[in-house]
Amino acid sequence: MWQDEILDEIHKFREEHAKSFNYDLDAMFLDWQKKQAESGRQLVSLPPKQGLPTAEQAFACVRVCQMLSNGYQPIHVFRYNPNTKTVFILAGVTESWEILVFSSGKWRFNDDQT
Structure with a gap:
């Protein structure tokens, strides 16, 4: 190792x-x-958080991640975007599954090729 x-x-x-x-x-x-x-160092305050996923969105993320885990699929990226209020999940052995989870709790595969 x-x-x-x-x-x-x-x-x-x-x-x-x-x-x-x-x-x-x-x-x-x-x-x-x-x-x-x-230490005498200047302390820096971070700006306030820009928001969190909704409860529905959080539950949907757990369901999606559980489905991926049940299929032994690795999750490479899990990111909440406060600007679009969506969760982006990049998963799969070949990192080929892009999943978007919306504030409503609905989710879909992202097939955008751009």
Whole structure:
């Protein structure tokens, strides 16, 4: 199995940090906040989220993903576009299935060749 030295170092650091706080997530989070404040770096706020899928859309996505999973088809991309308010799913062994899920919960295969 391929090993990445940088990832191994990150995993080691994370494990040591967690162990030093007895794996208490609240204590770990407070420590990260403290280190962030002490760093003197400027904090940047992200803009507010532009929206989320509707409940119907979310349920439809679960159904579509479950159907793909039942057929042992990999899902390569799952993306919500806040501008069009659609979910795009790219799936299939050859990445040949494009699926659009709309706000109403209806979905269809995207056969747009453009």
